[in-house]
Amino acid sequence: MNSDLRSHLGRARGLGSAKSGVHHFWVQRLTAVALVPLAAWFAVSLVMLSGADYAMVRAWIGSPFVMVLLTLTIVIGLHHAQLGLQVVIEDYVHNDGAKLAMIVAVKFIAVFFGLAATVAILRIGFGG
């Protein structure tokens, strides 16, 4: 018997995926929209950097405008990538243990490389 007087539906409401289920979907789209101009800018920049030497590449990365945009591109890109890879893993890996291990590994790798790139960009920009 129900000890409280709420219906089953009333108790379930807000506890299921409706509570936070769209968060993953929403962040994936949010990062996608941000990456449209960032990816276009980066693709053009990469082509223009063809054949650039060490000093030219460092001068490019170290300018304030590029520091900001490049950090955004890498960090948001990796965030978008790990969200997408999570969906791919969830679709194709059916062993619960392997699935969890792979998703955790993908997230750790994304954070590690994102932070490494950010430190590298700051180091180039501020000298060291």
Added chain:
Amino acid sequence: MSAANRPTSRPLSPHLQVYRLPFLANLSILHRATGIALSVGALYLATWVVFAAGSFDTYAKFQSFNGSIVGRLVLGGWLFSLFFHLFNGIRHLFWDFGYGFELKDADRSGWIVVAVTAVATAAAWIVGLRLI
């Protein structure tokens, strides 16, 4: 009905070995494949920046790989993946807002994505190779 006496002549679901995927399904799979390629590419991009923050000599080693045939194929493939995923991603965003779901429209936007990707990739390769 038990499995034993089920009629065997019913149509089966498409088997990937003998079923030619429609245009839209191929684009969908290519979006995933380029997404996975770009994920690896993002790590490569991060590595490039880390090497640039290092000494002249360590960067030269990294750069010599980029200049090799394999390196150029990787970078060229990376640019193709980026352009396809970017343009097809914009198509996905239109779908998210409910536009272009009719089969006719999805087919047309699919071909537009293919055409724009081809033009952008060719332009990037030509300009990139000229600058080297």
